[in-house]
Amino acid sequence: MAPAPLLSCLLLAGLAHGIRGPVEAQVPGPQPMELKEAFMLFQIQYNRSYSDPAEYAHRLDIFARNLDRAQQLQEEDLGTAEFGVTPFSDLTEEEFGQVYGHEKSPGRAPNVSRKAGPEGWWESRPSSCDWRKATNVIKPVREQNSCRCCWAIAAAGNIEALWTIKSRQSVELSVQELIDCGRCGNGCNGGFVWEAYLTVLNRSGLAREKEYPFQGNFKAERCQATYKKVAWIQDFFMLPENEQKIAQHLATEGPITVTINMKLLQQYQKGVIKATLESCDPNHVDHTVQLVGFGKDKLEARMSAEAPQNGTQAGRPRSISYWILKNSWGSRWGEKGYFRMHRGSNTCGITKYPFTARVDRPSKKRPVSCPP
Numbered sequence: 001m002a003p004a005p006l007l008s009c010l011l012l013a014g015l016a017h018g019i020r021g022p023v024e025a026q027v028p029g030p031q032p033m034e035l036k037e038a039f040m041l042f043q044i045q046y047n048r049s050y051s052d053p054a055e056y057a058h059r060l061d062i063f064a065r066n067l068d069r070a071q072q073l074q075e076e077d078l079g080t081a082e083f084g085v086t087p088f089s090d091l092t093e094e095e096f097g098q099v100y101g102h103e104k105s106p107g108r109a110p111n112v113s114r115k116a117g118p119e120g121w122w123e124s125r126p127s128s129c130d131w132r133k134a135t136n137v138i139k140p141v142r143e144q145n146s147c148r149c150c151w152a153i154a155a156a157g158n159i160e161a162l163w164t165i166k167s168r169q170s171v172e173l174s175v176q177e178l179i180d181c182g183r184c185g186n187g188c189n190g191g192f193v194w195e196a197y198l199t200v201l202n203r204s205g206l207a208r209e210k211e212y213p214f215q216g217n218f219k220a221e222r223c224q225a226t227y228k229k230v231a232w233i234q235d236f237f238m239l240p241e242n243e244q245k246i247a248q249h250l251a252t253e254g255p256i257t258v259t260i261n262m263k264l265l266q267q268y269q270k271g272v273i274k275a276t277l278e279s280c281d282p283n284h285v286d287h288t289v290q291l292v293g294f295g296k297d298k299l300e301a302r303m304s305a306e307a308p309q310n311g312t313q314a315g316r317p318r319s320i321s322y323w324i325l326k327n328s329w330g331s332r333w334g335e336k337g338y339f340r341m342h343r344g345s346n347t348c349g350i351t352k353y354p355f356t357a358r359v360d361r362p363s364k365k366r367p368v369s370c371p372p
Contacts, residue, residue, distance in 0.1 A: 079274030141337030205229030
């Protein structure tokens with residue numbers, strides 16, 4: 001694997017030299033060495049190979065355009081995010097969306113009410129929360145590969161976390177069961193998180209991951225109904241479209257799922273994303289992840305000559321509040337499989353569909369059906 005610092009240095013050098021424009025397939029001639037070397041290291045790091053010179057040239061062209069896009073995002077971002085080479089740097093935006101997003105953006109959520117606590121319940125919200133620090137609550141980052149099952153992975157993670165928090169045993173649940181056995185979703189062709197919850201309710205729980213392991217099949221295998229259920233839920237619901245209330249629920253009840261616009265994640269490396277409405281439309285959401293915490297970072301002081309003597313930064317806040325989110329693209333992406341987004345500005349539509357299961361004492365099962 002290529003050392004990350006070396007790759008980053010080459011990329012910065014390439015960007016500084018203005019790497020732009022298409023790469024002509026099979027046409028001899030000089031190419032910027034920084035670009036070719038960076039692309040070679042990208043291939044080594046992410047185990048990429050291409051079938052012929054024409055495909056290589058095509059992917060090199062896309063790689064160069066993605067570097068330009070990363071530089072643009074770096075200039076536009078209002079937070080502390082860093083953009084650059086990722087495992088998806090040889091994919092077009094369309095290819096990336098087709099492989100890792102939903103089949104389509106949800107028109108509307110099922111007919112469920114948004115639930116919250118009594119008025120004023122968020123006033124005691126702590127300043128930070130990170131469920132990764134609690135024993136066994138957050139399981140290792142999964143990798144969905146080419147299976148568009150982020151909706152199933154996020155729902156399984158939500159149930160796993162709540163099951164542990166509610167003083168039950170720690171379990172790792174079967175994502176493949178959600179893919180194979182759902183009546184509503186389309187397996188690896190895409191789905192929505194509420195369809196996963198409906199499947200858990202209809203099947204009275206989920207099996208263990210090790211007994212019904214992830215295969216990433218496109219619903220080609222028949223649903224296996226013989227495995228013992230080791231975790232179940234009583235219901236699921238949607239939280240209010242309010243970041244303060246979402247934070248309070250997260251801190252007092254446990255991780256939840258959110259569906260966001262994933263457009264900026266293709267080039268994301270680390271830091272806190274604070275997007276503009278133009279760069280990340282909050283009304284278009286196409287990727288479901290697990291929300292596991294929140295916090296605040298101090299910003300580096302960049303004092304100007306006109307800055308007041310009390311140390312206030314000119315035109316810039318001293319700190320940035322953020323959400324901590326767990327993705328399903330493996331631990332080599334982002335911040336070891338996680339990423340952070342600005343908290344307080346509905347970045348990338350994070351408040352649009354905040355869903356969670358309800359894990360309580362067993363109650364009588366009620367019939368459920370697919371939403372219209």
